[in-house]
Amino acid sequence: MSGSPPELPIVVLDALMPVSQRLVLNRRGSSVWDVEGDRGRYAVKVGYPVEATSEWPAQPWTALAPAREGAVLHRLGADDIAYREWERGTWNIQPWREGPDLYRLWEPCRTEGSSVELHTSVALGCVEALAELHAKGWAHGDVQPAHFIIGPERTYLIDLALARGGHVPEGYDFPFRGCLVHYEAPEIARSVLATGEAEPTQEADIYALGASLLISATGWRAVEYPDEAPRPVQREAVASGKRRPVKATGELGELIDAMLSHAPEDRPTIHEVGKALS
Structure with missing residues (x-):
């Protein structure tokens, strides 16, 4: 159980003076709010430590994740970002990104007997969002469908708390211990199993995108x-690299297969993926 989320810190309420606030996500160690005020519409992330239970160990890093993401976004040159500490952890404020995520957008394609075709333009939008990050020398580390927001004008890649590629203040940094396993590259999984930690790479991002x-x-x-x-x-x-015998249709399926290659060096770069889709 996630339990009751903490209320928005007073300093956030003072900064945004919200006329509306909606809890979007409440999971162990963090909550995300959609907050609208006179300054505009923002996503507010609030982090706090996860206490140990019989099912999982303590996770103090969740308290630092919002500030770490804020620092990453700042390093990447994003505007309208704020991040600070509060009594239980850290928080950040960033512009709200409106639109469905990739998984929700493609839901009609997954309906049995559906004649809805996969639009490569959607895939290309995701590729372009990741390519923008890779071009700046960063790896995302947590690529998954929920982190691609398909907006009316462009696709946004969100949730950069685990990204690596530049300096992050030591007080907000923490080791990378893997991500959602569905999207974890084999070499990341092996490293986490062996040492408890891994290093996010652009090649692993390609696998996760596939x-x-x-x-x-x-x-x-x-x-x-x-x-x-x-x-x-x-x-x-x-x-182990044992893949399911599942394939998306058409040329996109062949491209995804290449992205899911077991060896990192066998995967296409993000530039090559974009070129193939274009």
């Missing part, structure tokens, strides 16, 4: 393992 496109188009994960399997069991399956 896995994101595949599950959004077909509803199937790239690698097969029981839904309720413990994280180490999931990672063992990913590390």
